[in-house]
Amino acid sequence: MTSPIQPSEPRQETEVDDEVDFTLIELLFFAYRDFTSDPDAILASYGFGRAHHRVLHFVNRRPGLTVAELLEVLSITKQSLARVLKQLVDTGHIVQVQGPRDRRQRELYPTKKGRALALALALPQSRRIHAALDEAGIEDRAALERFLRAMVNPELRTQLDRRSSKATREQGEEE
Amino acid sequence: MTSPIQPSEPRQETEVDDEVDFTLIELLFFAYRDFTSDPDAILASYGFGRAHHRVLHFVNRRPGLTVAELLEVLSITKQSLARVLKQLVDTGHIVQVQGPRDRRQRELYPTKKGRALALALALPQSRRIHAALDEAGIEDRAALERFLRAMVNPELRTQLDRRSSKATREQGEEE
DNA sequence: CTAATTATGTCAACATAGCTGACATAAATT
DNA sequence: AATTTATGTCAGCTATGTTGACATAATTAG
Numbered sequence: 001m002t003s004p005i006q007p008s009e010p011r012q013e014t015e016v017d018d019e020v021d022f023t024l025i026e027l028l029f030f031a032y033r034d035f036t037s038d039p040d041a042i043l044a045s046y047g048f049g050r051a052h053h054r055v056l057h058f059v060n061r062r063p064g065l066t067v068a069e070l071l072e073v074l075s076i077t078k079q080s081l082a083r084v085l086k087q088l089v090d091t092g093h094i095v096q097v098q099g100p101r102d103r104r105q106r107e108l109y110p111t112k113k114g115r116a117l118a119l120a121l122a123l124p125q126s127r128r129i130h131a132a133l134d135e136a137g138i139e140d141r142a143a144l145e146r147f148l149r150a151m152v153n154p155e156l157r158t159q160l161d162r163r164s165s166k167a168t169r170e171q172g173e174e175e
Numbered sequence: 176m177t178s179p180i181q182p183s184e185p186r187q188e189t190e191v192d193d194e195v196d197f198t199l200i201e202l203l204f205f206a207y208r209d210f211t212s213d214p215d216a217i218l219a220s221y222g223f224g225r226a227h228h229r230v231l232h233f234v235n236r237r238p239g240l241t242v243a244e245l246l247e248v249l250s251i252t253k254q255s256l257a258r259v260l261k262q263l264v265d266t267g268h269i270v271q272v273q274g275p276r277d278r279r280q281r282e283l284y285p286t287k288k289g290r291a292l293a294l295a296l297a298l299p300q301s302r303r304i305h306a307a308l309d310e311a312g313i314e315d316r317a318a319l320e321r322f323l324r325a326m327v328n329p330e331l332r333t334q335l336d337r338r339s340s341k342a343t344r345e346q347g348e349e350e
Numbered sequence: 351c352t353a354a355t356t357a358t359g360t361c362a363a364c365a366t367a368g369c370t371g372a373c374a375t376a377a378a379t380t
Numbered sequence: 381a382a383t384t385t386a387t388g389t390c391a392g393c394t395a396t397g398t399t400g401a402c403a404t405a406a407t408t409a410g
Contacts, residue, residue: 009404024304024319024320025232025300026335027323027324028207029232030334032203033327034326035326047395049395050395052393066357066358078358078399079360080396083396084395103405104407105357119195125200126199128326129200130196133325138267140315143318145198145310147311148206148307149311150307150311152202152206152209156209160201226368241387251368253389254371254390255369257389278377278378279376279377279387280377280387281386281387
Protein backbone atom coordinates (compact mmCIF):
# COMPACT_ATOMS: atom_id res chain seq x y z
CA MET A 1 0.00 0.00 0.00
CA THR A 2 1.63 3.18 -1.15
CA SER A 3 1.15 6.04 1.24
CA PRO A 4 0.24 9.22 -0.59
CA ILE A 5 2.80 11.92 -1.05
CA GLN A 6 2.29 14.70 1.45
CA PRO A 7 2.35 18.09 -0.22
CA SER A 8 5.10 20.29 1.17
CA GLU A 9 2.71 23.21 1.36
CA PRO A 10 -0.60 23.14 3.18
CA ARG A 11 -3.75 22.81 1.12
CA GLN A 12 -4.68 26.04 -0.57
CA GLU A 13 -8.10 27.57 -0.07
CA THR A 14 -8.65 26.92 -3.76
CA GLU A 15 -8.95 23.15 -3.88
CA VAL A 16 -6.36 21.37 -5.91
CA ASP A 17 -8.40 18.48 -7.21
CA ASP A 18 -10.91 20.67 -8.94
CA GLU A 19 -11.72 23.85 -10.64
CA VAL A 20 -15.00 23.35 -8.84
CA ASP A 21 -16.25 25.20 -5.80
CA PHE A 22 -17.23 22.30 -3.58
CA THR A 23 -17.16 24.48 -0.50
CA LEU A 24 -20.01 26.74 -1.50
CA ILE A 25 -21.94 23.87 -3.08
CA GLU A 26 -21.85 22.03 0.21
CA LEU A 27 -22.64 25.11 2.28
CA LEU A 28 -25.72 25.71 0.17
CA PHE A 29 -26.79 22.11 0.68
CA PHE A 30 -26.49 22.20 4.45
CA ALA A 31 -27.91 25.69 4.82
CA TYR A 32 -30.99 24.81 2.80
CA ARG A 33 -31.42 21.46 4.51
CA ASP A 34 -31.68 23.09 7.90
CA PHE A 35 -33.60 26.08 6.58
CA THR A 36 -36.39 23.80 5.37
CA SER A 37 -36.30 21.65 8.48
CA ASP A 38 -37.75 24.40 10.65
CA PRO A 39 -41.36 24.28 9.50
CA ASP A 40 -41.53 20.50 9.27
CA ALA A 41 -42.56 19.89 12.86
CA ILE A 42 -45.39 22.41 12.56
CA LEU A 43 -46.54 20.94 9.27
CA ALA A 44 -46.52 17.41 10.66
CA SER A 45 -48.95 18.40 13.40
CA TYR A 46 -51.37 19.49 10.67
CA GLY A 47 -50.83 16.37 8.60
CA PHE A 48 -49.25 18.54 5.95
CA GLY A 49 -45.97 18.25 4.07
CA ARG A 50 -43.64 20.59 2.28
CA ALA A 51 -45.87 20.63 -0.75
CA HIS A 52 -48.63 22.22 1.33
CA HIS A 53 -46.12 24.71 2.67
CA ARG A 54 -45.07 25.87 -0.77
CA VAL A 55 -48.65 26.25 -2.00
CA LEU A 56 -49.73 28.15 1.08
CA HIS A 57 -46.67 30.36 0.96
CA PHE A 58 -47.26 31.54 -2.59
CA VAL A 59 -51.01 31.96 -2.19
CA ASN A 60 -50.28 34.07 0.86
CA ARG A 61 -47.66 36.11 -0.93
CA ARG A 62 -49.58 36.56 -4.16
CA PRO A 63 -53.21 36.61 -3.12
CA GLY A 64 -55.53 36.23 -6.06
CA LEU A 65 -53.12 34.36 -8.25
CA THR A 66 -54.74 31.79 -10.51
CA VAL A 67 -54.20 28.05 -10.57
CA ALA A 68 -52.19 28.37 -13.77
CA GLU A 69 -49.93 31.02 -12.25
CA LEU A 70 -49.36 28.89 -9.19
CA LEU A 71 -48.44 25.90 -11.34
CA GLU A 72 -45.91 28.04 -13.15
CA VAL A 73 -44.26 29.28 -9.98
CA LEU A 74 -44.08 25.82 -8.46
CA SER A 75 -43.12 24.11 -11.71
CA ILE A 76 -45.38 21.14 -11.05
CA THR A 77 -48.35 19.63 -12.87
CA LYS A 78 -51.96 20.38 -12.08
CA GLN A 79 -52.49 16.78 -11.00
CA SER A 80 -49.75 17.17 -8.43
CA LEU A 81 -51.20 20.41 -7.21
CA ALA A 82 -54.76 19.07 -7.06
CA ARG A 83 -54.36 16.80 -4.05
CA VAL A 84 -52.50 19.32 -1.97
CA LEU A 85 -54.68 22.27 -2.90
CA LYS A 86 -57.85 20.31 -2.21
CA GLN A 87 -56.65 19.57 1.31
CA LEU A 88 -55.81 23.21 1.94
CA VAL A 89 -59.24 24.26 0.70
CA ASP A 90 -61.01 21.54 2.69
CA THR A 91 -59.21 22.57 5.88
CA GLY A 92 -60.16 26.19 5.34
CA HIS A 93 -56.72 27.62 4.70
CA ILE A 94 -57.35 28.68 1.11
CA VAL A 95 -60.45 29.79 -0.75
CA GLN A 96 -61.04 29.67 -4.47
CA VAL A 97 -62.90 32.58 -6.05
CA GLN A 98 -64.23 32.63 -9.56
CA GLY A 99 -62.21 35.09 -11.64
CA PRO A 100 -64.09 38.36 -12.22
CA ARG A 101 -63.00 38.93 -15.81
CA ASP A 102 -62.60 35.30 -16.81
CA ARG A 103 -64.99 33.08 -14.93
CA ARG A 104 -63.07 29.95 -15.86
CA GLN A 105 -60.22 31.04 -13.67
CA ARG A 106 -60.03 30.32 -9.96
CA GLU A 107 -58.28 32.97 -7.97
CA LEU A 108 -56.68 31.67 -4.82
CA TYR A 109 -56.75 33.59 -1.56
CA PRO A 110 -55.57 32.66 1.90
CA THR A 111 -58.15 32.77 4.68
CA LYS A 112 -57.29 34.27 8.06
CA LYS A 113 -56.47 30.75 9.17
CA GLY A 114 -54.28 30.31 6.11
CA ARG A 115 -52.44 33.58 6.69
CA ALA A 116 -51.86 32.62 10.30
CA LEU A 117 -50.36 29.28 9.32
CA ALA A 118 -48.24 30.81 6.58
CA LEU A 119 -46.88 33.26 9.11
CA ALA A 120 -46.26 30.57 11.72
CA LEU A 121 -44.29 28.57 9.17
CA ALA A 122 -42.29 31.57 8.00
CA LEU A 123 -41.39 32.78 11.45
CA PRO A 124 -38.73 30.22 12.39
CA GLN A 125 -37.22 30.57 8.94
CA SER A 126 -37.08 34.31 9.28
CA ARG A 127 -35.56 33.99 12.73
CA ARG A 128 -32.92 31.64 11.44
CA ILE A 129 -32.02 34.01 8.64
CA HIS A 130 -31.69 36.99 10.93
CA ALA A 131 -29.72 35.07 13.52
CA ALA A 132 -27.36 34.01 10.73
CA LEU A 133 -27.04 37.56 9.43
CA ASP A 134 -26.16 38.73 12.94
CA GLU A 135 -23.82 35.88 13.70
CA ALA A 136 -22.00 36.30 10.41
CA GLY A 137 -21.85 40.04 10.91
CA ILE A 138 -23.41 40.75 7.54
CA GLU A 139 -23.48 44.47 7.01
CA ASP A 140 -24.41 44.38 3.35
CA ARG A 141 -27.73 42.60 3.16
CA ALA A 142 -28.34 43.95 -0.31
CA ALA A 143 -25.31 42.06 -1.59
CA LEU A 144 -26.76 38.80 -0.31
CA GLU A 145 -30.06 39.55 -2.04
CA ARG A 146 -28.23 40.33 -5.27
CA PHE A 147 -26.33 37.08 -5.06
CA LEU A 148 -29.41 34.96 -4.43
CA ARG A 149 -31.29 36.71 -7.19
CA ALA A 150 -28.42 36.12 -9.57
CA MET A 151 -28.56 32.40 -8.76
CA VAL A 152 -32.03 32.21 -10.30
CA ASN A 153 -32.44 31.43 -13.98
CA PRO A 154 -32.82 34.78 -15.78
CA GLU A 155 -36.06 33.77 -17.50
CA LEU A 156 -37.61 32.96 -14.13
CA ARG A 157 -36.56 36.11 -12.28
CA THR A 158 -39.82 37.80 -13.11
CA GLN A 159 -41.36 35.47 -10.52
CA LEU A 160 -39.33 37.23 -7.85
CA ASP A 161 -40.74 40.69 -8.23
CA ARG A 162 -44.17 39.69 -9.37
CA ARG A 163 -46.07 40.35 -6.18
CA SER A 164 -49.67 39.86 -7.19
CA SER A 165 -50.92 42.81 -9.18
CA LYS A 166 -54.24 42.05 -7.55
CA ALA A 167 -52.88 42.22 -4.03
CA THR A 168 -54.57 45.49 -3.32
CA ARG A 169 -57.89 44.61 -4.92
CA GLU A 170 -61.02 43.99 -2.97
CA GLN A 171 -60.84 40.83 -0.91
CA GLY A 172 -64.02 39.77 0.84
CA GLU A 173 -62.96 38.63 4.29
CA GLU A 174 -63.96 35.03 4.49
CA GLU A 175 -64.24 32.27 7.05
CA MET B 176 -62.86 45.99 -13.05
CA THR B 177 -61.90 48.16 -10.15
CA SER B 178 -58.44 49.50 -10.67
CA PRO B 179 -56.30 49.02 -7.58
CA ILE B 180 -55.59 51.95 -5.37
CA GLN B 181 -52.11 53.25 -5.96
CA PRO B 182 -50.31 53.94 -2.70
CA SER B 183 -49.10 57.51 -2.54
CA GLU B 184 -45.71 56.32 -1.39
CA PRO B 185 -43.83 53.43 -2.96
CA ARG B 186 -43.71 50.22 -0.95
CA GLN B 187 -41.02 50.25 1.65
CA GLU B 188 -38.23 47.70 1.52
CA THR B 189 -39.37 46.50 4.93
CA GLU B 190 -42.69 44.82 4.30
CA VAL B 191 -45.65 46.21 6.13
CA ASP B 192 -47.72 43.10 6.67
CA ASP B 193 -45.14 41.20 8.62
CA GLU B 194 -42.30 41.09 10.99
CA VAL B 195 -41.19 38.22 8.80
CA ASP B 196 -38.55 38.33 6.12
CA PHE B 197 -40.49 36.88 3.21
CA THR B 198 -38.09 38.37 0.73
CA LEU B 199 -35.07 36.35 1.78
CA ILE B 200 -37.18 33.25 2.39
CA GLU B 201 -38.40 33.39 -1.16
CA LEU B 202 -35.00 34.21 -2.61
CA LEU B 203 -33.56 31.15 -0.88
CA PHE B 204 -36.36 29.02 -2.30
CA PHE B 205 -35.83 30.16 -5.89
CA ALA B 206 -32.05 30.18 -5.69
CA TYR B 207 -31.96 26.63 -4.38
CA ARG B 208 -34.59 25.42 -6.81
CA ASP B 209 -32.52 26.50 -9.80
CA PHE B 210 -29.24 25.52 -8.15
CA THR B 211 -30.41 21.91 -7.88
CA SER B 212 -31.95 21.92 -11.34
CA ASP B 213 -28.58 22.05 -13.05
CA PRO B 214 -27.48 18.46 -12.48
CA ASP B 215 -30.89 16.94 -13.09
CA ALA B 216 -30.52 16.56 -16.85
CA ILE B 217 -27.20 14.78 -16.43
CA LEU B 218 -28.59 12.52 -13.72
CA ALA B 219 -31.62 11.61 -15.82
CA SER B 220 -29.39 10.33 -18.61
CA TYR B 221 -27.87 7.91 -16.09
CA GLY B 222 -31.24 6.89 -14.67
CA PHE B 223 -30.21 8.52 -11.42
CA GLY B 224 -32.01 11.02 -9.19
CA ARG B 225 -31.02 13.58 -6.63
CA ALA B 226 -30.60 10.92 -4.01
CA HIS B 227 -27.79 9.39 -6.07
CA HIS B 228 -26.26 12.82 -6.48
CA ARG B 229 -26.11 13.45 -2.75
CA VAL B 230 -24.60 10.05 -1.99
CA LEU B 231 -22.00 10.37 -4.72
CA HIS B 232 -21.16 13.90 -3.69
CA PHE B 233 -20.38 13.03 -0.10
CA VAL B 234 -18.52 9.83 -0.90
CA ASN B 235 -16.41 11.87 -3.30
CA ARG B 236 -15.82 14.60 -0.76
CA ARG B 237 -15.16 12.32 2.20
CA PRO B 238 -13.57 9.23 0.67
CA GLY B 239 -13.47 6.36 3.10
CA LEU B 240 -16.42 7.44 5.15
CA THR B 241 -18.49 4.60 6.56
CA VAL B 242 -22.11 3.79 5.90
CA ALA B 243 -23.06 5.07 9.35
CA GLU B 244 -21.27 8.37 8.76
CA LEU B 245 -22.98 8.80 5.41
CA LEU B 246 -26.37 8.17 6.98
CA GLU B 247 -25.65 10.86 9.54
CA VAL B 248 -24.65 13.44 6.98
CA LEU B 249 -27.66 12.74 4.78
CA SER B 250 -30.07 12.35 7.69
CA ILE B 251 -31.82 9.38 6.11
CA THR B 252 -32.34 5.76 7.13
CA LYS B 253 -30.21 2.87 6.01
CA GLN B 254 -33.16 1.39 4.12
CA SER B 255 -33.44 4.57 2.12
CA LEU B 256 -29.74 4.61 1.42
CA ALA B 257 -29.60 0.94 0.48
CA ARG B 258 -31.36 1.13 -2.86
CA VAL B 259 -29.47 4.15 -4.06
CA LEU B 260 -26.08 2.98 -2.84
CA LYS B 261 -26.57 -0.44 -4.38
CA GLN B 262 -27.17 1.13 -7.77
CA LEU B 263 -24.07 3.29 -7.48
CA VAL B 264 -22.00 0.26 -6.54
CA ASP B 265 -23.51 -1.88 -9.31
CA THR B 266 -22.78 0.78 -11.90
CA GLY B 267 -19.19 1.07 -10.74
CA HIS B 268 -19.30 4.58 -9.32
CA ILE B 269 -18.61 3.60 -5.73
CA VAL B 270 -16.70 0.74 -4.12
CA GLN B 271 -17.14 -0.64 -0.63
CA VAL B 272 -14.04 -1.66 1.25
CA GLN B 273 -14.00 -3.60 4.48
CA GLY B 274 -12.82 -1.38 7.30
CA PRO B 275 -9.22 -2.11 8.27
CA ARG B 276 -9.61 -1.71 12.03
CA ASP B 277 -13.25 -2.75 12.29
CA ARG B 278 -14.10 -5.31 9.67
CA ARG B 279 -17.83 -4.77 10.17
CA GLN B 280 -17.57 -1.34 8.68
CA ARG B 281 -17.77 -0.65 4.96
CA GLU B 282 -15.71 2.30 3.85
CA LEU B 283 -17.03 3.98 0.75
CA TYR B 284 -14.77 5.26 -1.99
CA PRO B 285 -15.54 6.76 -5.37
CA THR B 286 -14.05 5.05 -8.40
CA LYS B 287 -12.51 7.06 -11.21
CA LYS B 288 -15.87 6.83 -12.93
CA GLY B 289 -17.56 8.04 -9.75
CA ARG B 290 -15.19 10.96 -9.36
CA ALA B 291 -15.74 11.92 -12.97
CA LEU B 292 -19.50 11.93 -12.54
CA ALA B 293 -19.33 13.83 -9.24
CA LEU B 294 -17.23 16.45 -10.98
CA ALA B 295 -19.54 16.65 -13.98
CA LEU B 296 -22.48 17.20 -11.67
CA ALA B 297 -20.71 19.82 -9.60
CA LEU B 298 -19.42 21.81 -12.55
CA PRO B 299 -22.64 23.53 -13.62
CA GLN B 300 -23.42 24.30 -9.99
CA SER B 301 -20.01 25.82 -9.48
CA ARG B 302 -20.38 27.85 -12.68
CA ARG B 303 -23.75 29.14 -11.55
CA ILE B 304 -22.34 30.19 -8.20
CA HIS B 305 -19.41 32.03 -9.71
CA ALA B 306 -21.55 33.71 -12.36
CA ALA B 307 -23.83 34.88 -9.56
CA LEU B 308 -20.91 36.15 -7.47
CA ASP B 309 -19.68 38.11 -10.48
CA GLU B 310 -23.07 39.41 -11.49
CA ALA B 311 -23.86 40.49 -7.95
CA GLY B 312 -20.43 42.06 -7.61
CA ILE B 313 -19.69 40.17 -4.43
CA GLU B 314 -16.35 41.29 -3.13
CA ASP B 315 -16.60 39.61 0.25
CA ARG B 316 -16.97 35.92 -0.43
CA ALA B 317 -16.02 35.10 3.15
CA ALA B 318 -19.09 36.92 4.39
CA LEU B 319 -21.31 34.71 2.25
CA GLU B 320 -19.60 31.62 3.60
CA ARG B 321 -20.07 32.84 7.15
CA PHE B 322 -23.74 33.47 6.51
CA LEU B 323 -24.40 30.05 5.01
CA ARG B 324 -22.47 28.35 7.79
CA ALA B 325 -24.47 30.26 10.37
CA MET B 326 -27.67 28.99 8.76
CA VAL B 327 -26.73 25.43 9.70
CA ASN B 328 -27.85 24.00 13.04
CA PRO B 329 -24.91 24.45 15.43
CA GLU B 330 -24.83 20.79 16.42
CA LEU B 331 -24.47 19.81 12.77
CA ARG B 332 -21.75 22.26 11.82
CA THR B 333 -19.05 19.72 12.51
CA GLN B 334 -20.22 18.06 9.27
CA LEU B 335 -19.00 21.10 7.38
CA ASP B 336 -15.35 20.92 8.26
CA ARG B 337 -15.11 17.19 8.67
CA ARG B 338 -13.33 16.35 5.45
CA SER B 339 -12.63 12.65 5.83
CA SER B 340 -9.88 12.05 8.33
CA LYS B 341 -9.00 9.10 6.16
CA ALA B 342 -8.75 11.14 3.00
CA THR B 343 -5.01 10.84 2.97
CA ARG B 344 -4.92 7.14 3.76
CA GLU B 345 -4.09 4.51 1.22
CA GLN B 346 -6.61 4.18 -1.53
CA GLY B 347 -6.07 1.32 -3.95
CA GLU B 348 -7.02 2.50 -7.41
CA GLU B 349 -9.87 0.30 -8.48
CA GLU B 350 -12.05 -0.41 -11.46
C1' DC C 351 -74.04 31.34 -33.99
C1' DT C 352 -70.92 27.62 -34.26
C1' DA C 353 -66.39 25.88 -33.64
C1' DA C 354 -62.18 25.95 -31.48
C1' DT C 355 -59.48 27.06 -27.67
C1' DT C 356 -58.59 27.74 -22.81
C1' DA C 357 -58.75 27.05 -17.63
C1' DT C 358 -59.68 23.92 -14.61
C1' DG C 359 -60.90 19.41 -12.58
C1' DT C 360 -60.64 14.46 -12.23
C1' DC C 361 -59.55 9.46 -12.82
C1' DA C 362 -56.11 5.96 -13.25
C1' DA C 363 -51.64 4.19 -13.27
C1' DC C 364 -47.00 4.74 -12.22
C1' DA C 365 -42.07 6.32 -10.28
C1' DT C 366 -39.02 8.04 -6.83
C1' DA C 367 -37.47 8.59 -2.46
C1' DG C 368 -38.38 8.76 1.85
C1' DC C 369 -40.31 6.04 6.19
C1' DT C 370 -41.07 2.01 10.04
C1' DG C 371 -40.66 -2.59 11.69
C1' DA C 372 -38.65 -6.95 11.77
C1' DC C 373 -35.12 -9.99 11.27
C1' DA C 374 -30.23 -11.88 9.87
C1' DT C 375 -25.21 -11.99 10.03
C1' DA C 376 -20.70 -11.17 11.25
C1' DA C 377 -17.50 -8.88 14.09
C1' DA C 378 -16.26 -6.50 18.19
C1' DT C 379 -16.81 -5.79 23.06
C1' DT C 380 -18.01 -7.01 27.74
C1' DA D 381 -20.37 -16.90 26.34
C1' DA D 382 -23.38 -13.14 25.96
C1' DT D 383 -24.21 -8.71 24.32
C1' DT D 384 -23.69 -4.96 21.41
C1' DT D 385 -22.61 -2.91 17.02
C1' DA D 386 -22.38 -2.18 11.84
C1' DT D 387 -24.44 -3.50 8.13
C1' DG D 388 -27.79 -5.77 5.00
C1' DT D 389 -32.35 -7.13 3.58
C1' DC D 390 -37.43 -8.03 3.22
C1' DA D 391 -42.01 -6.19 3.26
C1' DG D 392 -45.18 -2.66 3.29
C1' DC D 393 -46.44 2.16 3.68
C1' DT D 394 -46.57 7.41 2.57
C1' DA D 395 -45.72 11.77 0.19
C1' DT D 396 -45.01 13.90 -3.85
C1' DG D 397 -44.06 14.01 -8.16
C1' DT D 398 -45.09 12.18 -13.22
C1' DT D 399 -48.14 11.02 -17.95
C1' DG D 400 -52.22 10.23 -20.39
C1' DA D 401 -57.00 10.59 -21.10
C1' DC D 402 -61.15 12.67 -20.67
C1' DA D 403 -64.97 16.15 -18.94
C1' DT D 404 -66.94 20.72 -18.30
C1' DA D 405 -67.66 25.38 -18.59
C1' DA D 406 -66.35 29.76 -20.42
C1' DT D 407 -64.05 32.51 -23.68
C1' DT D 408 -62.53 33.58 -28.25
C1' DA D 409 -62.32 33.09 -33.26
C1' DG D 410 -64.49 32.42 -37.60
